[in-house]
Amino acid sequence: MEQAKENKRPRVSVIVPVYKAEAFLDQCVQSMLAQTERDFELLLIDDGSPDNSPAMCDAWAARDARIRVLHKPNGGVSSARNAGLDAAGGEFIVFLDSDDWAEPDYLARLLALQAQTAEEGVLVMTDYQPFAPEGPEARDFPAPFTARLDGPDADPQAFRDLIFGFRLFPPYCKLYRRELIEALKLRFDTSIRTAEDFDFNMRYLSGVKAVRYEAAATYHYRVDYKRYRPSNHGVLGDSEIRSAHIMAHGITDLAKRMGQYETLRPEIEAWAANKHYFNRMPMLFAPSEAVGRAERKQLYRRLIADSVYREAARAGARQLPKSTTRQIARFADRFPVWSLFYQLVHKDTDKE
Secondary structure, three states: OOOOOOOOOOOEEEEEEEOOOOOOHHHHHHHHHOOOOOOEEEEEEEEOOOOOHHHHHHHHHHHOOOEEEEEEOOOOHHHHHHHHHHHOOOOEEEEOOOOOEEOOOHHHHHHHHHHOOOOOOEEEEEEEEEEEOOEEOOOOOOOOEEEEOOOOOOOHHHHHHHHHOOOOOOOOOEEEEHHHHHHOOOOOOOOOOOOHHHHHHHHHHOOOOEEEEEEEEEEEEEOHHHOOOOOEOOEOOHHHHHHHHHHHHHHHHHHHHOOOHHHHHHHHHHHHHHHHHHHHHHHHOOOOOOOOHHHHHHHHHHHHHOHHHHHHHHHOHHHOOOOHHHHHHHHOOOHHHHHHHHHHHHHHHHHO
């Protein structure tokens, strides 16, 4: 058993929310105990898991003094991460999901990158490799870079790599300063089910001047286990609408902060259009007897009520791939038309 040093603040607190993770938890914990960096605490946050995960967490804690377990009623992943932040004692915070695993140098690379960064106010990050049962998924890794968030030195390509490469969305692969988290009074928003991590990161960046990236895929992200089901009986609901607006504002505000909005505007609008017309609209009209036409109409109105979200999506419609969706988006972008279109889509699907 590894013994924790008494009265010594750990260098890093690793927070792992645990829920229905019995199939993957051992691999996750083992990957952390194999870290070349030994100065850390591992916080396993049992979020009221109904399977064998709580007992597994306790068993691991009995084997290694660096592991602490917190048992709490189920409140969702954000609630679990917040409980971990409340309990953390480390100088730095790192996140890991219980169905994922890390390479032995996951922590060491982040700490080395931090040590190489002389100036204050820099978020350091590495990268992740998505994988499914059939193997790793394709992913491009850019050359290492430092993205300046303010002033004339900001690089539009860095924005692309961070946003369009999904590197600023998840909480893992990043080394957060706990002191800054507390100074900013940051916690994850428990009222939303998606983009809560992006929202946390954007608020953290308000206290940061730059992001330093190293192309080291030290984190393995399990794709197949995280398929998302919308909150409203399988249909887009208020949680997804809030998340959509948070992302629209966060992306726009970051581009403006970097002084690159006009340069990046066509790409941001294309991104917004793809998300709106090919992700959220199908989600709004997903088959469900529990959500009627009148409720969907109200949800549609709330979705497009935010001007930043609406204007970006509609401006990007001309960049959509040729399709019926593009035609409707450009020339008949109204609820009755979408409602009829998806009725026909689902009718044709039922015939197959």
